[in-house]
Amino acid sequence: MAALWGKSAGKAGGRKNVLLSHLLDTAAVAERLWDGFLAPSTRLVVDDIAGGPGKGRRFFSWLCGVHDYGKATPAFQRMWPEGAEAVRRAGLTWHEPLVARRRWRHDRAGGHLLCRDLAAAGWTEQQIDWVWPLVAGHHGRFPSRGELTPARTAKGHLAGTGPWPAAQRALLERFTTELGFENVTAVAPVRTPSRAVQLHLSGLIVMADWIASDERHFEGVDDPHRVTFEAARARAGKAWTALGLHRGWGSHDLPGSEAFRDRFGQDPRPSQTMVIEAARRMTAPGLVVVEAPMGEGKTKAALLAAEILAARFGADGVFVGMPTQATSDPMFGQVRTWLDRIDGDLSSRVALLHGKRMFNPEWRAMVAGSEEDDASRFGGVDAYGECLDDDPYGVTSSDPWDEPSATGPGARGPAEWFLGSKRGLLCPFVVGTIDQLLLAATRTKHVMLRMAGLMGKVVILDEVHAADVYMSQFLREGLRWLGQAGVPVVLLSATLPPRQRQDLVGAYLAGAMSREEYTAGGLPEPGGYPSVTAAWPEVPVGAPGEMEGRTEPAYLVDHGPGWRPDxxxxxxxxxxxxxxxxxxxxxxxxxxxxxxxxxxxxxxxxxxxxxxxxxxxxxxxxxxxxxxxxxxxxxxxxxxxxxxxxxxxxxxxxxxxxxxxxxxxxxxxxxxxxxxxxxxxxxxxxxxxxxxxxxxxxPVDLLLQRxxxxxxxxxxxxxxxxxxxxxxxxxxxxxxxxxxxxPGVSEAVYGRFLLLRSAALVRQSLPGAERETAEAGWRVPARVPDLVAAGYEASDASLPPPWREATEAARTQWETTERQRAETAGASLLTRRGDREGRTLAGLHYAGRAENGDDASAEWLVRDGAPTVEVVVVVRQGQVPHTINGRALSVNGDVADELLEDLLAGTVRLPQSLTEAALRELRPLPGWRGHARLRYCPALELDSRRTAVLGDYEVRYDRELGLVERRLTAH
Known part of the structure; x- marks a missing residue:
């Protein structure tokens, strides 16, 4: 057992790290996560799984530490020649030709060994069934039970024969007793958590593993006599301090009646009070839908409601999702100001998550202070297969906008660790595009990290009406998981079509009650506008016991006067x-x-x-x-x-x-x-x-937005x-x-059916037109809800008779297209139809997307339509490329530090018509290929007239018009 290695010398600071040492290091990091990072709601749930108050911490530590148990196999131990020789000398041998010809990943091996050894220790099948996927999936994808079994043609040598099973069990027992358990039998959980909680735990296991795998803080330990849990705790403590990781607001007091004025400098408007009171009256975590006119103050109401929901239900942070990058930037400042008025230390714990965040001056100022290149730590695949491209030290980030943060003196932003690929949502407070949540609902690699970043928070999503039918599939899937995890969610919209409101509420409740589907047919319609609709399960999510037997959900629907007259x-x-x-x-x-x-x-x-x-x-x-x-x-x-x-x-x-x-x-x-x-x-x-x-x-809802x-x-x-x-x-x-x-472009974007519905409503509002009311025009916001409802209804009663045949044909085409788009999105959803009542994570990634789920791919996975390409515009003057603002680079495009922001200011997204040609023809300049922020950026090189030929198009960048394209061939 002492000879088994977990990290090679090359990955552990020059000295081999024995396997038990890495298991204990990870368990010690888990204790730090429990004490200084996990939300109170998460700790309560894990306590309940483990058997009662005070028992969750040790159980959580064991779950995290046992993740690499599968490395105790010949399939892994042979991968580093020096370590393999020491294992053989200790008497643990294998038939090299049989093992060398067949790959068996150590994450799946760990699941296989646990199924065998936990059963031998007396664990029930139900207990084993939800625990093994946490180990087998810790490298980003959850296999099915059948995928764990090593190849039979290896004749048992992949898992080990002879003394191997005894050595494996001895390792598991030693690790378990080091943590303070009497034996492996004593670890057995007393309850089975919901699948959403399992996914949350899986993400936290990955987080603990990634931290404990950082050779800067966890040097190798090759002397088995020095391997103790106390020594691992000491290393974890130093690492925790050095990384500067932090939780959100921890235990948060319930805000009083004066809180709104304290936070925002004014008394709440009636509609804001309505939202705040709804949050106070909910008896369990649930969904709150706020519908109010533009400028009514929905965001401020949502932020204070988030405080209330966090205090009442144990959340430790907030995610605010916006429809676009442009809308995320001002929200970032608003959230920081709000948190600063709660506690001056909190405003530095907010992450901005989108691809252009380095153009945000406030964010750039927060993370200034380090020039470290993330590529040095995220760039290679381990020569011995230790990480198998599945942890931060074997993942090549494809996000050109990743940047480090300082954690030492002068640092004013989130800890550097949170800024790596796929980890941003784990930051305590996050503002970003809604894509971050939508990607957490996809069957992509490391999805557990994203979902773990949302669970334990209050989630606020603004302008949800902007989600089309494709995006809505991911939104509803995300709401299902958040509902099952007991995450409070606040949705904001100017207004929603009644069917969309019902679908969103139904999706959340389906998760909260662990049902395949739930139609919120009993959901009352708001009686006015602005309005608030709240829904939650009567029995709190995360309460002890199984998920069956829940009562029907509770609803709270209210409306009130708006702030401004119509x-x-x-x-x-x-x-x-x-x-x-x-x-x-x-x-x-x-x-x-x-x-x-x-x-x-x-x-x-x-x-x-x-x-x-x-x-x-x-x-x-x-x-x-x-x-x-x-x-x-x-x-x-x-x-x-x-x-x-x-x-x-x-x-x-x-x-x-x-x-x-x-x-x-x-x-x-x-x-x-x-x-x-x-x-x-x-x-x-x-x-x-x-x-x-x-x-x-x-469409009328967007017309009203305008x-x-x-x-x-x-x-x-x-x-x-x-x-x-x-x-x-x-x-x-x-x-x-x-x-x-x-115009064809309007129909291409919105569809003819919705435009005809909107045109009919406009026609009714014109002076002299026949209408149900005597008043011409629209009273806004009073008529907003009924106008939106009418704009999406299938009835043709309000249509002019000459329009009806054309509208019916358009409706049929629109419904067909919408159904096809929904089905296309369904292929990437985290769960498939018929699998939403599943009990464990086994096979969750079956037929999943090939994408790694990195930040750069998010937009095109969760947004419909062909992908487009962002390029950096440079202008050639003679042989020398210049920035769009005329500052010279080197002949190869090398960029001095003081020119980097000026160069990146020339980033522009090309129209879809140029995507194919751009992917085929454009590359980074030679001098960019080793640069952390430029190596993935294709350059659009313009001549002195600021033009270039790209495929069948001439493109030109005009300082007044922007990018202009002209097709060179007749069309």
Whole structure:
């Protein structure tokens, strides 16, 4: 037993680490996790599994430490020649030709040995069945029971024959008694946790293993006489201090009535009080759905509700998921300010999780202080197969934005350990894109780490209405797991279609009650707007015992007055000529040009005495074309914002727009006249105020989101002509007569059916139109819920008769497409249909995705559509590449430290039409290949005219228009 090695000398600081030492090191790290990291709710559940208060800590330590038991086999011990020779000298031999020809991973070997040896120790089959997958899956994927068995043709030599079984059992017994158990029999758990809790524990085991595998803190121990649990505890203590890992707020007192004013400097509005009281009245962890108008203060209400839910149900942190990277950045600052007012130390424990976080000045300042290259620790596959590319010292991170943090003096951000690939969600407080949660619901490698990062927190998801049918499959799957784990969740939305609200509540409750499916048919409809809908199981999740026998869930549904009075928004339509499909490009361009001139003429009339207009187009090309025409007429009063600007240009323009049209009035005051032309970027979490809105037609919920930018702020002086809020709808033919046509890009993005439903509602609102109410226009927000419900219903009763046949055909196509998209997403969901009542993690990764589940792949796994490529734009002047801002690099592209941020500011996402050519033709510059943050970044090299040919397209970067593409062949 003493001869068995766990880490080779090359992976343990120059000295072999005996296997028992690594098991004890990991168990000692687990104790540190228990004492200084795990949420109170997690500790309570593990105590209950282990047999009662005070018993969970040792059991958790044993679970973590036993993870590498499978290394006590010839299949592993032969992999390092020097270690193998010592094992043979100790009398543990094997038939090398038989073993060498067959691979048997040590994680699966560990599961196999535990099934054999725990049964011999008297564990029941039920106890063994949920424990072995934690060991067999600790390298990222959970095999089935049948996948554990070594190849029969090896004739037992992979697992070991002769003295091997006795040596293996002696190792297990020695490890167990070192931890203070009488024997292996005494370890047996008394309860079977839910599968979600098992997944949580699995992630924590991986975390403990990764920490204990860090040779910087855990040197090898080759003298078996020095291997004790006390020595391992000493090493773990030093490592814990050096890593600077920390929990969230620990035990958090229940906030009192004064907390809202203390946190946010104002008294809560009625709708905010409604949300806070719902959190106080819930008797178990559950789901809270908050629906309120834009600007009502949903986020502040959700943050205080999270405090209450955490205090009541033992959560130790918060994850705030936003729809986009752009919306995550301002939320990051808000969350830090909120936490700072609770405890000054907490604001440094917030991680920002998205691919562009290093462009966020606040985040960059937090993590400044270390120039260490993560690649040195995440770059190679172990020569002896010790890690088999499954832990942080054998994983090549494919995220070009990974960066270290300082943990020594001057560090102001989260501990460096949390910033590695796949570990960000483990940070106590996290703000990021919703993709982080969606990826935690996928059948990808190391998914347990992501889910463990969510469990033990309160989860807040903003603008959930933005999730389409594809993303919604992952959202509902994530809610199922969170419901089963007893994680409180708060969902925020301007409003939800009734069916979507019911589906989200049903998904959470299905998990909470461990059912395959649950239809929340008894969920009451809110009686008004704003509203709150809360749902939870009557018996607290995580309570002792099995999951059967739960009562039906409890519901709390309430509504209240909004903060601001309703706006009576006048609706108008500016129709345009939309050529039929398959029209020649020249004719389409002529029609688009005429449509742009119509908008320009409208703005010239409406802004004749000044005013600020927001124009939203459904594609970058439409926005660019309109901007060019308006710029010729209005000069510098026109601004352009869209997603094909470089990161630096986009950040600068966003900040400029917020300064000019934001709630504070900006440093220069509100301009006399301004026109902002934007794409869907202006649709959500974009706090600007427009006197006039001109927008392409979109589904009604998104149209209402855009209307949320209209007359948004109080106290703004407006020209008399624009004193009343008005929206002009473009992107459609005339709404009289037969069914209208829409630009092809709009139909491609939203589908014809939803656009027809939205157009019918717009048509009803026009002056002189036949309608159920006598009032023209829309009263916002009062009519928001019924407008959204009407926009998604299948009934054609409200449609003009000439539209009905076309709408029915569009509905059929839309339903078919939606079903196909849902089925496509289903192939990657963490659980398959029919497996959602499973009791263990065995086989969870069967037929799982090939992706490693790294941060860079997240967006394209959980978002529908073909992937696109981000590139860094450089401009060649002679032989020397320059940054987009004109600063010279070396001939090979080598980047001085002071030029790095300027270079990365030239990052831009290419349109999907260029993806294939970009993947085929673009590579990093030679000087980038060894650079931690550039080695994965393809360069788009432009000539002195700022153009390049990519596939069948000419691309150009214009400092006003952004990236412009032009097809070189007729189409």
């Amino acid at each position: 706006l009576s928004v006048a609706i108008d339509v500016l129709p345009e000529r939309v050529p039929p499909p398959r029209t020649k490009r020249a004719e389409r361009e002529a029609a688009d040009e005429a449509a742009a001139r119509s908008v320009a003429d409208l703005l010239e009339r409406e802004l004749s005495t000044g005013g600020c207009a927001l124009v939203i187009r459904n594609s970058v090309a439409r926005a660019q074309r309109l901007y060019q025409l308006l710029r010729d007429r209005f000069g510098a009063d026109v601004h352009l914002l869209h997603g094909r600007l470089t990161a630096g240009d986009r950040a600068d323009r966003t900040a400029r727009c917020l300064d000019l049209l934001g709630p504070t009035g900006g440093t220069e005051g509100r301009p006399h006249r301004l026109i902002l032309v934007a794409t869907q970027l202006a649709e959500q979490s974009f706090d600007v105020d427009a006197d006039l809105l001109v927008t392409d037609l979109a 209307i949320g930018r209209l007359h948004r702020h109080a106290g703004v002086r407006r020209p008399a002509r624009l004193a009343a809020p008005r929206v002009v709808v473009t992107g459609t033919t005339a709404l009289g007569g037969g069914a209208p046509r829409f």
